[in-house]
Amino acid sequence: MATGLAAATARRRLLHLPRHRWAYLSSSAATTEGLDGGDGSGGGRVKIFDRDLKRRHRDRAAWAMGETDALADAVADNLLDRLEDCRKAFPSALCLGGSAGAVRRSLRGRGGIEKLIMMDMSADMVRKWREMENATDDGLETHFVVGDEEYLPIKESSQDTVISCLGLHWTNDLPGAMIQCRLALKPDGLFLAAILGGETLKELRIACTIAQMEREGGISPRMSPLAQVRDAGNLLTRAGFTLPGVDVDRYTVKYNSALELVEHLRAMGETNALFQRNPILKKDTALATAAIYQSMFGLEDGTVPATFQVIYMTGWKEHPSQQKAKRRGSATVSFSDLQKQFGSNQN
């Protein structure tokens, strides 16, 4: 429970940080962990993100996004690398929202996937993927579904792997969504997810705060809370995955200006969808933010860097063949006896 409390505190602190109408990325990990931790029932009673708005964001992203996206492709490629680390093949796969298009592009026969189901909340996004799919011809059987990660419409024990690339951080009930993913997996199935971490867009956070202080004499929350790395392991364990693995990667993307960064966030469908967001962003505050961003973080070549911290999570569904620790108290030999036996030989 101590971690739950810590997460709740972390979240409260984050909520008081600035958020923008144009800002953006979020993750509910810390959030739901802390708020729902008390009763363990999850159930999405706490609504932090406006899922309907997010759906519209993704509709917009469907036409705003380009053929390729360097950031999404890099993350998807890194995520799928993990499939090559497994000796097992994964004939049936489920790919959830976020950058599933990038996952599809980067798949290139990895993991022995034969049947892929691609799911997103936005019908426009799914249609866009289908258009892209028709252009590729690598013999992979692909199906498309419009569905919500919070209400996963996938049969129990039907998938060999569930992949989510940069999508789960927008769910209100992240542990719940991950539990549903685990249920959809066959025993010894693999769960792979990439979510954005708390370091993401820290430059924009700072620039937003200063600009708002300066122009409006106060700050309003502009950016969503994001998961911290320490939460990710807890999340995997809480969702019941075995052999959990977490690792972090940091990407720095250079933009010509802060406004271009915002355009990119829109194209990725990563703009702010908090319920408590301030719907008004004054023009001069926005321009001041861009100017502050440029002066504080601008590089010598005139570009501005933006940090994206990505947390990769790996977990397996339970299976008798997996190694696991023995039950606590099941030892039959005491450590002092071991020391007597082997320690004396050394002396």
Place this chain on the structure above:
Amino acid sequence: MRRTAASLLRHSGIGGGGGGGIPQALADALVCPLSKKPLRYCEDSGSLVSDAVGVSFPIVDGIPCLVPKDGKLLDHDQDKSEDCGAEDSYHRH
């Protein structure tokens, strides 16, 4: 090549397959998002019906929409008389 042709057929809604408007392989993996119970394909309305909660989910352009908000609550009487009850469709065919 053959697979592409099959998928084109599927997308245009001609191929069909055992699951009705959607390919059988996909129909096998889908359940009701709310109750996680099986879905039934209704030919009359071209939608997927979850009998457990009495909700029908549309299939738009060959893509099933299983977001709870997109679902339509089925009226109970209507369900029996016209909204593709299992017995009804049996009689009709």
